[in-house]
Amino acid sequence: MEIFKKLRGMRDILPEEIERWKKIENVFIEVSELFGFKEIRIPILENKYLFERGIGSNTDVVMKEMYEFKDKKGREIALRPEATASVVRAYIENQIYNKEKITRFYYYGPMFRYDRPQKGRYRQFYQFGIEILGGKHPFFDGESVQILDIAFKRLNIENFIFLINSLGCKNCKGKYIEEIKKYFLANINVLCEECKIRTEKNPLRVLDCKNNSCRAILNKIPSILDFLCIECKVHFENFVNFLERFDINYKINPKLVRGLDYYTKTVFEVVPEKEDIAIAGGGRYDNLVKEIGGPDIPAVGFAVGIDRIVPLIKEKENKNNEIIYFISLGERAKIKGFEIMKKLVEERIKVEMDYEDRSLKEYLKIANKTGKRWCIILGDNEIDRGIIILKDMKEGFQEEIKEEEMIEKIKERIK
């Protein structure tokens, strides 16, 4: 018999880990909602060209990491590699810009990229993200960063830093690209193979190449920050001032470019200190809405990699100890026991029962091993006397409780 195994890059998240996931999700949802964000749920499948147009057809994400296929009618479909393009599509399709000036969305769900799996990287991974549509003021950028900062701190993640940069608008970004392209062409023989291609297709990407010979010539390259037009420059300064004013731990990195084409002006990444894996990333995308067929509307947002946050959360509480383990001995006790169990459930008390015929000793072993603190023991003796036994596994203490007083007493004890 063939044993089926999960697909490469996929994973099962088991109950003992779920508590941490839920905690993280809830913190991000809560903080976002406090800032007036509303949830949007978008499809996992989209027209493949939405991503090509939105993210950029020369990006790695689109070129080699997209799960794509044809459906039964031959339509070109892709599993979303990220959510921004979909959110913007929904924003345009539902004409939300006609309903409000500023739209604040948050989303949460699985994304798919056909990557080689490794630490903190999966083919199905989970992102929480926000998008603010309709605002061009740098404080919207600041707000995004602020939400991340508050959420991470609430999760007791302390040692992280925001790497920030500005890519400028269409004009200054374009001028800068021209400039560095000329420079790279002049030094083309020094560049690695990859970067020779990048010089043609996406010169910005050469900036964060880790190859030594490429890095050597990058030292002499002008900073993009010196190419910003007045508007972009002021925008960036205001953004930085915001970070200063609100005590955000940040560092300007003029080489930070990011792999998605739609970014303009502000870009940022959150990196835990002493690690070079980004746990969140985002920035402004003032041209994207127009690019995929909507009106000319500026926007900013971020995405957090939940898979990468989970290992940073320490606590691992055992939630099992709040479930009462109901031990019923014999057939009579099973029926009577289920009656009692139902009453407990109606009172919102967590309880579980094992209906197999086991000895009391075995039941207690199981309770102990699975970390239960409380057991209810019910056998013929107890039924005849109209009582139940409530046992505290932790203290090794047990008491007889009259059935009529049961709910009240149990609530009191297990509180």
Next chain:
RNA sequence: GUGAGUGUAGCUCAGCGGAUAGAGCACUGGACUGUGGCUCCAGGUGUCGGGGGUUCAAAUCCCCUCACUCACCCCA
């Protein structure tokens, strides 16, 4: 897509040409008949990832393949 490492009991691993493949933990039963954890005793733990080759002899060496892990690329 490129490179490196690892696949042996349910788990963590040892064994690295030689006999019937081992340890700890976990598991099952008993000492203890309706009272767990501690202790002691007894016991299954196995296609040695899969296929092929070399050899008198392969878990061990070689080739192929698959899976996992890590790194590069890129990203969350």
